[in-house]
Amino acid sequence: MKTQFATSQRKYALRLVFASLVIALAGCAGNEPLPDEPVDAPVPQQAEQRPASSGGTASGPQIDASRLNERGLQGIPMEDRAMFLDPNNPLSTRIIYFDFDSSQIPARFEQAITAHANYLANHRNITLRLEGHTDERGTREYNVGLGERRAQAVERGLTLSGAGAEQITTLSFGEERPAAFGSDDSAYDKNRRVELIYVKR
Amino acid sequence: MMSMRRIRLMGLLLGLLALPAQAALEVNVREGVRAALPIALVPFGGTDQFDVSLTEIASQDLATTGLFKPLARDRMLGQPSRVEQINYANWRTTEVDNIVVGSVAPDGNGNYRITFKIVDVYKESTVGSYQVFAKSNDLRSAAHMVANLVYEQFIGKKGYFLSRLAYVTARNEGGTPRYRLMVSDYDGQNPRVIQSSRDPILSPAWAPNGSQLAYVAFDVDRGRTVLRTHDLNTGDIREVSARQGINGAPAWSPDGSKLAMTLSFRGNPEIYTYDLGSKKLSQVTFHGAIDTEPAWSPDGQYIVFTSDRGGKPQVYRMRATGGQVERMTFSGESNQRASFGPDGDKMTLVQGGDGGFRIAVLDLNTNNTRIVSRGPLDESPSFAPNGQAIIYAKSGRGGANLAVVSSDGEVRSELAQSGDVREPAWSPAGY
Structure with missing residues (x-):
């Protein structure tokens, strides 16, 4: 796998951390070079070209998105919740999206990862569960593996940026809980993700 | 005597009338050439x-x-x-x-x-x-x-009409997901709920004696998954593994003494074997890739599994005790979730490629791969106990349902049910 380094000095150090993270996860899937993604890309990158399947529906009950906010912040003290709900605060990004068959964290999420790592570093009693998800393509247990590896990639990013390993657990759902139904790229893009869930102790 | 019999027949007829109401999967022969x-x-x-x-x-x-x-x-x-x-x-x-x-x-x-x-x-x-x-x-x-x-x-081969299916249904019930582990006759009749949960249930696997299932139950409140065995006669449930991370992809050894499974508590998803008697856990793969979906050869000597160590997921083989690993699949873009037929000379697996994800049969004598389903999102193939047919799940409008195809790909039938039916596992013999 090729890893492109950003030229921006500002981002260089963090990029290094992410590069080492990718190397550490040897055997990382997605053996085709990934496109160099702009740091502030507003939407998930298109997945690598795969056989398009038409007409099907994603299997499995859909999770209610409105409940994610509530569920994902159960472990955050009331006085801090506003930060996590402020769209201008990087802590409001609590879903990390991935490319097809990849567990490399796209660069545009670096800021959010750093913010969450800092928050965890400053609140050692708070714990985070990383829930890994995939799209519906491929077999279920392989996708459980892929979701786990995505969760572990985020865990690595957080601990390298200062969060304590004991503050983080992972849980991979594979393809079992799609965020979006449908068997097209726009649904798939929303489903390849890791959700950051601050759990109540 | 006669009146007793008539009462019994009445009961039988009432029973028959009640059958389709529940969850009866129906077999429709679609084609046979x-x-x-x-x-x-x-x-x-x-x-x-x-x-x-x-x-x-x-x-x-x-x-x-x-x-x-x-x-x-x-x-x-x-x-x-x-x-x-x-x-x-x-x-x-x-x-x-x-x-x-x-x-x-x-x-x-x-x-x-x-x-x-x-x-x-x-x-x-x-x-x-x-x-x-x-x-x-x-x-x-x-x-x-x-x-x-x-x-x-x-x-000249045993019929499989007394065998059973295990499968998982997923439904939205009043906004709440409901997963059920089911066992039915081979034709979907007499469905019975084995386990019900609002969290996902995955990967049912039959013990070789047909009296137990192993499967994965999510426990989202506690942020974990549990690999269990479930005795169908006694209802006895045993927790095999509930470690941090993945507890998945159970597969019984042919003698029923061990379970192969995927665990990630040491970091990477790796394959382990677990001796149900001695409770000894042995790690058998050691690679930074995703290693999962183990299946035993009928003689118990080998384990095949899915790994993306070469890039795309492919099927590999090793001794059941671990050691040297050999790649088995070279056609299509990717190959996953292999399992053996009863004679050990064929494997069925999911092949990814231009046609999406389709069921294939790999003949281990000739190394020929034959695609037996049409995709685009087929998965979970499982051989009939006599190896002559394969059941699998296919996604379509309205959710996933089950289909059966003869192992040569020539004859198809479907088991239709409203809702989402996935992960069929064909039981051992039963005759």
């Missing part, structure tokens, strides 16, 4: 509806294989129940080669004795004579027994 053996299962003598249903269920069993072409009842010329009653000249005009005639009688213990013969209408000779005993409340099993015997007589 090869020559099928024309045969007539004449309604058995004795009494009433019992006998008609019996031969009709057995006829349907045989028809779904694509190997038989049972004659419709309304095309039958006469209803002989004994060999002496057969008008051979008449039957030869119906284009069947063989007819099955028989009768049902109470055995004196409240159950039934079914005796039948397979008769060649050209040679005017008996091919085989059989006797089976049936419980009065288990018409379908009796019919499946009859079908098994007819199948074995002509095909």
Whole structure:
């Protein structure tokens, strides 16, 4: 796998951390070079070209998105919740999206990862569960593996940026809980993700 | 005596009427292109509806294989129940080669004795004579027994009509997801809920003796997954692994003494074997890739598994104790979730490529791969206990459902059910 380094000095150090993270996860899937993604890309990158399947529906009950906010912040003290709900605060990004068959964290999420790592570093009693998800393509247990590896990639990013390993657990759902139904790229893009869930102790 | 029997038959009929209401999967033969053996299962003598249903269920069993072409009842010329009653000249005009005639009688213990013969209408000779005993409340099993015997007589392999399926259903019930682990007859009849949960249930796997299932239950509140075994007779549930991370992809060794599984508590998803007796856990893969979906060879010597160590996921093989790893799949873009047929000479797997994800059969003697399904999102293939058919899940409009295809890809049928039915696992024998 090729890893492109950003030229921006500002981002260089963090990029290094992410590069080492990718190397550490040897055997990382997605053996085709990934496109160099702009740091502030507003939407998930298109997945690598795969056989398009038409007409099907994603299997499995859909999770209610409105409940994610509530569920994902159960472990955050009331006085801090506003930060996590402020769209201008990087802590409001609590879903990390991935490319097809990849567990490399796209660069545009670096800021959010750093913010969450800092928050965890400053609140050692708070714990985070990383829930890994995939799209519906491929077999279920392989996708459980892929979701786990995505969760572990985020865990690595957080601990390298200062969060304590004991503050983080992972849980991979594979393809079992799609965020979006449908068997097209726009649904798939929303489903390849890791959700950051601050759990109540 | 007679009135007792009538009451029993009434109960039986009520039971039959109640069947389709629940979750009955229905077999519809969609196509069958090869020559099928024309045969007539004449309604058995004795009494009433019992006998008609019996031969009709057995006829349907045989028809779904694509190997038989049972004659419709309304095309039958006469209803002989004994060999002496057969008008051979008449039957030869119906284009069947063989007819099955028989009768049902109470055995004196409240159950039934079914005796039948397979008769060649050209040679005017008996091919085989059989006797089976049936419980009065288990018409379908009796019919499946009859079908098994007819199948074995002509095909030379055991029939699979008494085998069962395990599968998972997922439904949205009033905004709440509801997952159920189910066991049914091979044709989807007599569905029974084994486990129900609002969290996902995954990867049911039959123990070789057919009395236990292993599966993965999510426990989202506690942020974990649990790999369990579940005894279908006693209801006894045992927790095999609930470690941090993945507890997944259980597969029983052929002797039932071990489970292979995928665990990630040491970091990367790796394959382990667990001795159910000694409780000893052994790690058998050591690689930074995703290693998962283990399956044992029928002799217990090898484990095949899915790994993306070469880039795309492919199927690899190693000794069951670990060690050197050999790649098995080279066609298509990716290959996943392999499992062996009963003779160890074939594997079925999911192949990814231009046609999406389709079911394939890899012949280990010739190394030929044959695609047997149409995709685009097919998964979870599982061989029938005699290796002659494969059940799998296919996604389509309205969710996933189950389909059966003959192992040569020629004959297809579907088991349709409303809702989302996935991860079929065909039980061992059961005959």
